Amino acid sequence: MIDLRSDTVTKPTAEMRKAAYEAEVGDDVYQEDPTVKELERTAAEMLGKEAAMFVTSGTQGNQIAVLTHTRSGNEIIVEQDSHIFNYEGAAISAFAGVQPRTIKGNRGAMNPAEVEAAIQGEDVHNPETGMICIENTHNRAGGAVVPLENMEAIYQVATANQIPVHLDGARLFNAAVAIGRPVKDIAQYTDTVQFCLSKGLGAPVGSIIAGSEEFINQARKWRKRLGGGLRQVGVIAAPGLVALRTMVDRLAIDHENAKFLAEGLGNISGMNVVNQIDTNIVLVNVSERGLTSNQYAALLKDHGVLVSTFGPRLVRFTTHYDVNRESIEDALRIVSKI
Structure with a gap:
């Protein structure tokens, strides 16, 4: 079979399998797994963020971001064809108790003026806007790259209104390679970012969520609550390190x-x-x-x-x-x- 369903079907390379077999491990719930810690440091540095955390999937990473940034009864602004709205089982409502406000984008890019108009403040009738989510690359827009100037404009709107911006960067490295820029140039216009190790990068499992140290400290508790606290996780973090070092270009x-x-x-x-x-x-x-x-x-x-x-x-x-x-x-x- 020629499998063109998704880049999630990739098999780990021989180097990844060897790294998994030889990985130095420890209990990651106690933050004692050296391979996971190295992966998190490496990812945070690449993204230009203070800290990072290994999570089981992109969906879990996105949900942790929503749970950490918002409170029940909030609203989050998302593009109407975004993954977090269409393909995550209504988890933002089921877990975080927030509702989406959707904006129709152009090739996945929301109009910053429409984002600003959608922001809701403290009115007894309305849910407050708790987070803005950008998806880059945008899956349903055909892997479209959201332009940096669009991200910057939305980030400026969000910052002016003291609203965090989360990037669903499941295929973030595809975007970076496509525009010939390092991933930190994209991530700079976000407060938090999630990317998948298990799509085009070819690792067998896992994603990364990154942001400030304060955010990651809070996010670790949400990961635990969601059942994402793992033990000797270095055996799956090691292929992720190989992915970041050998599979990007x-x-x-x-x-x-x-x-x-x-x-x-x-x-x-x-x-x-x-x-x-x-x-x-x-x-x-x-x-x-x-x-x-x-x-x-x-x-x-x-x-x-x-x-x-x-x-x-x-x-x-x-x-x-x-x-x-x-x-x-x-x-x-x-x-x-x-």
Whole structure:
């Protein structure tokens, strides 16, 4: 099978497996695991933040941010197609007791003026705005990179209103590689940031959340409450270190493969690529094939290609470490054939 469903399907490299096997470990709930501590220091330095914390997943990292920044009854401002709103099981409401105020973005980027207009203060009728969330890259916008000037403008609005900004940077390193800037240049316009080790970076599990030392100290209690306090976690933190040290620059290969794939798909009748290819995601409208996205995905699977569905008409192709150019060419031949 040529698996283009997601970059989450990547398998750990041989170097990651070796690092896991040889990892020095300790009890991380007591903050005694040296490998986790090294991973957290490394991540914080890369992001330009005071401190960082290893979490089990991007969703857990986002929820810890909401729980730490807000209080029950608050409202958080999010882009209407954001992951935290669409794909996290309504956790912001179930756990933190906050409600979302959604803003329709342009390729995932919210208009700063609309963000400012959406902020609510102390009125007995309204929930106070407790947090603003930006997603970069933006998944449902096809891996779009939110421009730095947009992030800066939103951060200035938030700072003026004393509201924290959280970055759902699940694919943050894809954004950084795409614009040729270090990740700290993106993270500077946020108070806290979460990124995944387990997507394009290829580690088998885990994410990082970072911010001020005060924030991370509070976040550790929320991680514990959510069941995220782990013990000899160095065996899964070690592959994360390998990912940060060896897998960042090669993301450019995934981006080039996505552009190659998009160009090839665009030359096939009835395959309408609907997004600008910034990073590693290609969205295709298949309605002209006379099939729903579920039907088309099933047809592709029967011929050896796996894709994700994005609503009734869209399918998503995602390039990653385990799919090389030859596999992309094979996938294009299959799509053309059927």
